[in-house]
Amino acid sequence: MARNPERRTALVDAAIEVLAREGARGLTFRAVDQEAGVPVGTASNYFASRDDLFTQAGTRIHVRMTPDPDEARQAMSPEPSRELLTELMRWLVRRMTENRTGYLAMLELRLEGTRRPALQAELNHAVRADFESNVQLYKESGFPGDTDTFLALFLAMTGLLLEHFTLPDLLSDRAVDDLVDTVVTRIVPDA
Known part of the structure; x- marks a missing residue:
């Protein structure tokens, strides 16, 4: 699993954008990569699964909204x-x-x-x-x-x-x- 915290945060923020625009079904690793402007496959290096991506997006939303x-x-x-x-x-x-x-x-x-x-x-x-x-x-x-x-x-x-x-x-x-x-x-x- 990749260890660049700034990149992870950027990917989670991109996931939030995708969720808001496309809904949960649109939240794919490829969509997150595209939203974040990173090479295809980057998100899958940072998150073990879609469930992990969902969970981390939820945590990040609370940080952003506090x-x-x-x-x-x-x-x-x-x-x-x-x-x-x-x-x-x-x-x-x-x-x-x-x-x-x-x-x-x-x-x-x-x-x-x-x-x-x-x-x-x-x-x-x-x-x-x-x-x-x-x-x-x-x-x-x-x-x-x-x-x-x-x-x-x-x-x-x-x-x-x-x-x-x-x-x-x-x-x-x-x-x-x-x-x-x-x-x-x-x-x-x-x-």
Whole structure:
């Protein structure tokens, strides 16, 4: 197995691009090689199997979608309130929109995980770890509501993002920020 970490990262980033554009069926070693602009056969030297490529793409997407810690600290610095939570959810939507490719690739990986138990297990592990970390942060930060409030907000925002990316005309009569406001206002109690 090849050991050039920069090349591996470039190949995984290329895999994410292919996933977002072509879907899981289009994710082949040849397609990754072409997207990365490397000789045919390069990806197969870096990944033991397609399953390995899927798993590493999932891991890389989480790295790419995680906010910069300094930005996150600054975003969380005001007093916890429903208004701050609304701003944080708007920030989340902006970050996901800016990384549209990563978000679409993650959706593809989740669907593919229903057919690949090892991938599903890896995604369950990664998403659960992020979820539990965010629940803990929510509780420690003193936002209004409890863990069920956070769960409802998580599920609602996940649904909002799914519709925003896959069927943008469905809710096109409402601005995304207005939808975020509605979600937060309906779910999070006023402190």
